[in-house]
Amino acid sequence: MNKKKSLSSVTKKLIMAITGGLLVFFLLFHGAMNVVSIISPDGYEMICEFLGANWYALVATVILAFMVVLHFVYAFVLSYQNWRARGKQRYAVVGRQNDVSWAAKNMLVIGVIVLCGIVLHLMNFWYDMQWAEIQGKAPASGMEKIRSIFSESYYSIIYLIWLAALWFHLSHGISSVMQSIGWNNNVWQRRIDIIGKILAALIVLMFVSVVVYYWLIYLL
Amino acid sequence: MNVLDSKIPLGDIREKWNSYKAGQQLVNPANKRKLDIIVIGTGLAGASAAASLGEMGFNVKVFCIQDSPRRAHSIAAQGGINAAKNYPNDGDSIWRLFYDTVKGGDYRAREANVYRLAELSNNIIDQCVAQGVPFAREYSGMLANRSFGGAQVSRTFYARGQTGQQLLLGAYGALSKEVARGTVQMFTRREMMDIVIVDGRARGVIVRNLVTGALERYSAHAVVLASGGYGNVFFLSTNAMSSNGSAIWHAYKKGAFMANPCFTQIHPTCIPVHGDYQSKLTLMSESLRNDGRIWTPKDKDVAERLRKGLMKASDIAEEDRDYYLERRYPxxxxxxxxxxxxxxxxERCDDGFGVNNTGRAVFLDFKEAIQRLGKHTVEARYGNLFEMYERIVDENPYDTPMMIYPAVHYTMGGLWVDYELQTTVKGLFAAGEANFSDHGANRLGASALMQGLSDGYFILPYTLQNYLADQIREPVVPVSDNAFVETEKEVQKRIDTLLNVNGKTTVDTIHKHLGNIMWEYVGMAREKQGLMKAVDMIRDLRAEFWHDVRVPRRDGMNNELEKALRVADFLEMGELIARDALMREESCGGHFRIEYQTADGEALRNDKDFSFVAAYEYKGNDNAPVLHKEELEFENVEVKQRNYK
Amino acid sequence: MNFKLKIWRQADAKSKGKFVDYELNDVPAEASFLEMLDILNETLVRKGEDPVSFDHDCREGICGACGLYINGHPHGNFKNTTTCQLHMRKFRDGETITVEPWRAKPFPVIKDLMVDRSALDAIIQAGGFVSCHTGGVPDANSILVNKKDADLAMDAASCIGCGACVATCKNASAMLFVSAKVSQFALLPQGQVEARERVQKMVRKMDELGFGNCSNTYACQAECPKSISVTNIARMNRQYLSARLADPLQED
Known part of the structure; x- marks a missing residue:
């Protein structure tokens, strides 16, 4: 056999699952941190400062970025292979199955929307905060950024759309992780599905609450 | 001397197979590689034989008509497979299974073969379990058994209602393993057209590649036919659409004898015919009769109203129902x-008591069972069958009685084979439903799977080796040999003739017509006048076929041509079946002659004159076949009249 | 009943195919979908046209030969039903029915609605069996099997190999098919002996043949005529990953 042996389909799915799963943990942490901005703006500033350009924050950021890139690269590799496997001739009529979620069939498209959101988000926040600090400039205040960005209604709306996409992505993604790793079974199938949806809702709600809270504060 | 030598080993029946194996010739491993074997068919018999022979080191070429060997019609067997394991400790034994099978076959089977079958039944279960066949289990982890088809012991092993599927997939797995090892070459979408005989021995086959339409030649030292039964001669049967009798029919025309062709089994619990366009019948497990009660209305006018859809089964009061089986056979x-x-x-339907629109159905009622056992228990026992019925008929059997009607299901007849499963042509073997051997005039439930697998796994590997032992010096006949060229020409001529008819009648129309003749006159109840009429009608129909059939010309795949080739053979085979039924002036098992019945309407055997296997020798299209008789001797089983009163 | 049929016609593997419209009248409601096609073919033959080719055999839902993509669904949009067991009464009178062959790169069209599914056989040949020889096996009851495991193995073993899972999967993935066979043997002690090699060989063959990757949409489970569960896929993933770590196949 030649040396260029590619990873098996199951292994590639494992990579998607592990990177995706770690990103879920990151989102949980990030979401919890955001909620602090509602409970205690001072506390939030402290966290921002704590996660500045320190070595541990930078290491975590690099790992995180690596996860995102890996998750994305494999998403495209897999999608390309899958597209090829379908063959040249497409079905004229494609039906929908009642028990198949819309999200499951559109993970790539939703994922791209999520990615666009991330890019926007990095430009809005991270660029002026951690990146500025790395460059040796004074980082912007997290609370000020939150207040200024969500006082622009179009930003709030874009963020809410992004978070909706994130919900769809996670609603399938979390249970999908369990399936790909192989932890699904007859007993846990429904439970995993429900836990996944609850977790997705929890994460997204944490983010949404901040957007809505500061948007409403501005509007009222 | 009789040309039929069954080659049954001497000695006590319990020792015959052992003594055969002890005395048989072997082929050493280096020589096995030099020997080629062709297997036609990948059902239980074909797949298991090909896999076992491949394991032993022979070069096997195996052919199937479908796109994959896993689709052979053995897959549709539902009920189970018998074995004399006696796990439930209810008094079963090899001897009892042997005895029941001979008796069930109405004393028209060869004792030695049946004993061997019973003996090997246990090995089959061991083999299949080792292959990972998921048989039903008890909570203890032991294999579960059930009683089947009225047997007094629970000797049937099963995998839900899909036993045939699981056993076939087991054999298909074994076959796949050998394909991967390279000992077996698999050829799919190929149909055998003819056998090639060189110096009196079967040395190859001509097959038609169903995708390209090309004729292909394959050469070997021996040929095994495991092509199944010929029930589709009746057009409507429970057989698969591509099940056909052509392989054995052409073997017959090449000199193999056809045995007991009139022994066909009709299964009582099939879903009735609903119209002319119907292509096949679906069988429901016989177990339904354990709790269902069969009836028709007592009054013909009521039946008439049912047929016209003017009333429903539920409108008929209990006292107006005729539970005719309970009445006649208390x-x-x-x-x-x-x-x-x-x-x-x-009989009920012929007398005008049929209950569906075609007048060919009786009720099978679960009302009483549901009252007695509760809907839950009935559902647990028959849920999947009820579901299947509802899907096909669109009626809920919990509320309204099922309708059933008999249908052709299995053919006990087939190529005559000796104890080694070799036909009268040297080097040509037949296994499974394609041979006549073990079921006599009637096959017991859950015995077909047993026979197919014992032939393939445990008998052919020995007997073929015995045959091949003196063939090691014979080189493979090259396919350029004149015998191959000539046989291919004959096949091509047959195809061209069909294509040139260019008539108006479609193949299916003629096949349906043949089916009607067969069902009406050569079906469940036969009589001399009807059979003679059938012979004439089939001849007329055959003439019509060759003058007026329409087979479109087409390069490559030609599905109509495939069907036409099969029907052409059925049209000849039907006549032989009718002739055999005419010859056999007695009633036994699946063969019932109206003239030969007891005062109670039971089958009346004539052991004095007809205790033989009827083997027919082909003598050309224009001549009647010659009948050879293999007398049956019963040394171990006491021959009795059946009585179910 | 009357129907308008849009059927994929393709003379052979190399030709270009196209949809051809047919009108079929007076179809009995009790006819199965394949019997409806028989009726169509009968009229085509009478007219001297080429009849439509499609795979079919047992016509009782067990052999797995039939498989048509009907109105956007493999075997039509009806639960637990193969094409041969689908009856015309389930359609609306006058309905337009689109019939396509399975479409996936590993399943090339042979003619019309008939495709080559030998890739599925190739996967089984890669390891979908227990490597025991004929004869010389232990008594059937010498190895006990937990009833629940036996039942689960039977659930998985019910696969009829029709390929509907591949046909419906947007990725043309064969994971449900492969995992059903892997699971059947993984659940039984007889199959566990070579479980690690089996799962790796079968997955490798599946990938080689050009099937897509599973993306857990579970459309396969929704469309499987035998309701094979996607938990079999999870079991296969689990088996594969642990086998890969503990006992990787030697590169050959």
């Missing part, structure tokens, strides 16, 4: 054997 009631139940249903 001891066995609804559990009388298949042939008795089938015949009774046909």
């Amino acid at each position: 001891a066995f009631g609804n559990l009388v054997p298949r042939d008795v139940a089938s015949r009774a249903a046909k």
Whole structure:
């Protein structure tokens, strides 16, 4: 056999699952941190400062970025292979199955929307905060950024759309992780599905609450 | 001397197979590689034989008509497979299974073969379990058994209602393993057209590649036919659409004898015919008769109203129902054997008591069972069958009685084979439903799977080796040999003739017509006048076929041509079946002659004159076949008249 | 009943195919979908046209030969039903029915609605069996099997190999098919002996043949005529990953 042996389909799915799963943990942490901005703006500033350009924050950021890139690269590799496997001739009529979620069939498209959101988000926040600090400039205040960005209604709306996409992505993604790793079974199938949806809702709600809270504060 | 030498080993029946194996010739491993074997068919018999022979080191070429070997019609067997394991400790034994099978076959089977079958039944279960066949289990982890087809012991192993599927997939797995090892070459979408005989021995086959339409030649030292039964001669049967009799029919025309062709089994619990366009019939497990009660209305006018759809079964009061099996056979009631139940249903319908729009159906009612056992228990026992019925008929059997009607299911007849499963042509073997050997005039439930697998796994690997032992010096006949060229020419001529008819009648129309003749006159109840009429009608129909059939010309795949080739053979085979039924002036098992019945309407055997296997030798299209008789001797089983009163 | 049929016609593997419209009248409601096609073919033959080719055999839902993509669904949009067991009464009178062959790169069209599914056989040949020889096996009851495991193995073993899972999967993935066979043997002690090699060989063959990757949409489970569960896929993933770590196949 030649040396260029590619990873098996199951292994590639494992990579998607592990990177995706770690990103879920990151989102949980990030979401919890955001909620602090509602409970205690001072506390939030402290966290921002704590996660500045320190070595541990930078290491975590690099790992995180690596996860995102890996998750994305494999998403495209897999999608390309899958597209090829379908063959040249497409079905004229494609039906929908009642028990198949819309999200499951559109993970790539939703994922791209999520990615666009991330890019926007990095430009809005991270660029002026951690990146500025790395460059040796004074980082912007997290609370000020939150207040200024969500006082622009179009930003709030874009963020809410992004978070909706994130919900769809996670609603399938979390249970999908369990399936790909192989932890699904007859007993846990429904439970995993429900836990996944609850977790997705929890994460997204944490983010949404901040957007809505500061948007409403501005509007009222 | 009789040309039929069954080659049964001498000695006590319990020792015959052992002594055969002890005395047989072997082929050493280095020589096995030099020997080629062709296997036609990948059902239980074909797949298991090919896999086992491949394991031993022979070069095997195996052919199937479908796109994959896993689709062979053995897959549709539902009920189970018998074995004399006696796990439930209810008194079963090899001897009892042997005895029951001979008796069930109405004393028209060869004792030695049946004993061997019973003996090997246990090995089959061991083999299949080792292959990972998921048989039903008890909570203890032991294999579960059930009683089947009225047997007094629980000797049937099963995998839900899909036993045939699981056993076939087991054999398919074994076959796949050998394909991967390279000992077996698999050829799919190929149909055998003819056998090639060189110096009196079967040395190859001509097959038609169903995708390209090309004829292909394959050469070997021996040929095994495991091509199944010929039930589709009746057009409507429970057989698969591509099941056909052409492989054995052409073997017959090349000198193999055809044995007991009139022995066909009709299964009583099939879903009735609903219209002319119908392509096949679906069988429902016989177990339904354990709790269902069979009836028709007592009054013909009521039946007439049912047929016209003017009333429903539920409108008929209890006292107006005729539970005719319970009435006529008080001891066995609804559990009388298949042939008795089938015949009774046909009689009721012929007399005008049929209950569906075609007038060919009787009721199978679970009302009483639901009252007695509760809907839950009935559902647990028959849920999947009820579901299947509802899907096909669109009626809920919990509320309204099922309708059933008998249908052709299995053919006990087939190529005559000796104890080694070799036909009268040297080097040509037949296994499974394609041979006549073990079921006599009637096959017991859950015995078909047993026979197919014992032939393939445990008999052919020995007997073929014995045959091949003196063939090691014979080189493979090259396919450029004149015998191959000539045989291919014959096949091509047959195809061209069909394509040139260019008539108006479609193949299916003629096949349906043949089916009607067969069902009406050569079906469950036969009589001399009808059979003679059938012979004439089939001849006329055959003439019509060759003058007026329409087979479109087309390069490559030609599905109509495939069908036409098969029907052409059925049209000849039908006549032989009718002739055999005419010759056999007695009633036995699945063969019922109206003239030969007891005062109670039971099958009346004539052991003095007809205790033989009828083997026919082909003598050309224009001549009647020659009948050879293999006398049956019963040294171990006491021959008795069946009685189900 | 009357129907308008849009059927994929393709003379052979190399030709270009197209949809052809047919009108079929007076079809009995009790006819199965394949019997409806028989009726169509009968009229085509009478007219001297080429009849439509499609795979079919047992016509009782067990052999797995039939498989048509009907109105956007493999075997039509009806639960637990193969094409041969689908009856015309389930359609609306006058309905337009689109019939396509399975479409996936590993399943090339042979003619019309008939495709080559030998890739599925190739996967089984890669390891979908227990490597025991004929004869010389232990008594059937010498190895006990937990009833629940036996039942689960039977659930998985019910696969009829029709390929509907591949046909419906947007990725043309064969994971449900492969995992059903892997699971059947993984659940039984007889199959566990070579479980690690089996799962790796079968997955490798599946990938080689050009099937897509599973993306857990579970459309396969929704469309499987035998309701094979996607938990079999999870079991296969689990088996594969642990086998890969503990006992990787030697590169050959």
